Amino acid sequence: MTSEFAQPTLRLTESQYATIIGNCYDGLPNEACGLLVGPLGGNAEPTGAVSEARPCRNVDASAVTYTVDPRDMLGAMRAAEARGDEIIGVWHSHTHTDAYPSPTDVRQAVDPAWLYVIVSLRDQAPVLRAYRIRGEGIAEVAVELDRG
Amino acid sequence: MAVEIKLPTVLRAQADGQATVAVDGATVGEVFNALVARYPGLRGNLLDDSGSLHKFVNVYKDDDDIRYLDGLDTKLADGDVLSILPAVAGGA
Ligand SMILES: [Zn+2]
Numbered sequence: 535m536t537s538e539f540a541q542p543t544l545r546l547t548e549s550q551y552a553t554i555i556g557n558c559y560d561g562l563p564n565e566a567c568g569l570l571v572g573p574l575g576g577n578a579e580p581t582g583a584v585s586e587a588r589p590c591r592n593v594d595a596s597a598v599t600y601t602v603d604p605r606d607m608l609g610a611m612r613a614a615e616a617r618g619d620e621i622i623g624v625w626h627s628h629t630h631t632d633a634y635p636s637p638t639d640v641r642q643a644v645d646p647a648w649l650y651v652i653v654s655l656r657d658q659a660p661v662l663r664a665y666r667i668r669g670e671g672i673a674e675v676a677v678e679l680d681r682g
Numbered sequence: 683m684a685v686e687i688k689l690p691t692v693l694r695a696q697a698d699g700q701a702t703v704a705v706d707g708a709t710v711g712e713v714f715n716a717l718v719a720r721y722p723g724l725r726g727n728l729l730d731d732s733g734s735l736h737k738f739v740n741v742y743k744d745d746d747d748i749r750y751l752d753g754l755d756t757k758l759a760d761g762d763v764l765s766i767l768p769a770v771a772g773g774a
Contacts, residue, residue: 578694638774
């Protein structure tokens with residue numbers, strides 16, 4: 535993987551981080567999911583800033599798969615558009631496995647520019663990591679927590 | 683019948699980078715045909731080999747999923763907005 539692929543750094547506010555982690559625990563025993571809204575840079579790719587973390591319904595209602603409710607995605611798309619932003623990524627939980635993309639996650643990844651956040655709830659403390667997925671390639675991107 | 687089509691980021695590279703495209707058509711199928719005629723690279727993302735709506739794509743006419751209307755035969759009126767959304771899914 536080139537270093538260009540392993541960027542940008544995902545920057546979450548503490549409140550967005552809390553929203554994501556809370557959503558993942560609220561979804562138990564099932565996987566939870568949500569969409570990240572944020573700006574695109576001049577290269578039409580996410581800058582890594584997030585303007586909103588929007589919890590979505592997992593229509594699969596499953597402990598091993600997720601599908602973002604398309605109605606929630608439509609809402610996220612409209613909210614993004616209203617603020618001049620775009621959907622820039624998605625998070626979901628792994629209830630019993632690592633915070634690393636599964637073969638299913640890789641196969642179903644829709645947008646090589648998106649940031650894919652995975653929250654593992656396997657251990658006592660949640661583990662949040664972020665990736666970009668392009669073809670079969672997986673690159674971890676850094677996550678920064680901003681106080682704000 | 684001018685209809686506005688909103689494209690997700692992942693499809694814009696196939697449409698000269700545009701987020702929104704206006705095309706004419708009286709049904710979703712006609713509008714898709716016009717869209718694909720203008721941007722042939724979109725075809726495989728929207729339709730499967732048999733010409734049906736691709737199963738990994740959701741299309742909303744305003745607030746309604748066209749699968750619960752009349753699919754590609756769904757009638758459109760001037761000023762309708764079609765939103766194309768990729769299915770976002772994965773697993774453990
Ligand atoms: Zn997963």
